[in-house]
Amino acid sequence: MNAELNNIRGFEVVPGECVGYIGAYMTSTQYEVDAQLAAEESFLFLTNNFQPTGDGKDAWIFDLDDVLLSTVPYFKMHHFGGTKTNRESLEAWMKEANAPAIEHLLTLFHLIRGRGLKVFILSSRAEYLREATVENLIAVGYHGWTDLILRSEEDKYTCAEEYKAKQRSKLVHQGFHLWGIVGSQWSSLGGYTTARRIFKLPNPMYYEY
Template identity: 55%
Template sequence: MAKFLALSLIISSLFIGLVSAEWNILNQRWGKRKGIVEENLKNYCESWRINVELNNIRGFSVVPQECVEHVKKYMTSSQYKADSVRAVEEVRLYLSGCCTFKGDGKDSWIFDIDDTLLSTIPYYKKHGFGGEKVNASSLEAWMMRSKAPALDHTLELFHEIKNRGINIFLISSRKENLRSSTVDNLVNVGYHGWTSLTLRGFEDELVEVKNYHSKVRQQLVDEGYRIWGIIGDQWSSFDGLPMAKRTFKLPNSIYYIP
């Protein structure tokens, strides 16, 4: 009887193990149901991407390897552009009735730079599309070439906001040594007329990006500026005090900056 019970337990545990493996959507060893695996993997990766955008998934250093191709397809798709354009339309809607601009030179708006004004997608096309840890030296060397293309939807928005007489402040986590390259790149693709460009100095290099952004916003508020809005692709562009009246997040699931 004891031997029978032991044998039953072993068989049961093997069966449970098989069932568990079947329900692991990342386990591709059960080839007979490959179509279901692929569909579940697509759902998993889309869920992962959406939860990055919702700021539920934080602090990742790389895109899960099984989702790199999915993220690549999204970030180079018409859907990515449509989602970005919709975010910009929401900014326009907000500006159409949100604010009483005083015209005293203190109304302001903040833009991030990378994947907000300029696209880094050409770089990531050649560097794993988020599936590899970011090589800071390689990325900075690419930025120094000043070849990043503009994101057309935010280029239009930039000039619309500027033409309203609102001060535009550019706050980027790029380092100060990239200033001339950044200015050249921005001007070359059509951005001009911003009030100031803030990059991370040596004293900011060990500060978390969200705290760095918060510090710069505090300096603006201390100088009497009213920050009507911020648009960026990272949650660290918005975190902390003081807050803007509204924030607008552009999609980006390639990397996460804390």
């Protein structure tokens, strides 16, 4: 819980006594209910507040992993964060392009597109994973995004919060109006140049910084 509240930061592995709880939660109906509520609140905010600017540059940002696509199958093989993993192992799994969609976020994705907003997917995945990522997204039902922003070699060693804030700043300087961000990590939501509203999905399996 304190990891979710951003009180505990920078952990590399989930404490052994928490692994069972996290595994049970991430595979439970409660996780699905929590994801559904976050998606519903996101769309409710848009329904109640969105006024098109008329310039075609109203935008919404989604993070990718554990927002649009689930990494639960990978972390299930690694004790839900209780076993230390490395980037190479995770990226090898990502290259297989078999991550399932998080269904309530798939619905939200298309609802937001249907309201005429430009959808940007902003991820910490490396640029070389683009082909596999696009293949995976399309296979599970995503299409029509405006841009998929992945981490370049230039940003390889930049912390996630700074990298994502910089990419959002670029969008704002291009004239886009950021209405909302959905992320599963606090680093996806913090920093400068944020949106009118941010929405956090639960993700106690790892900490991205």
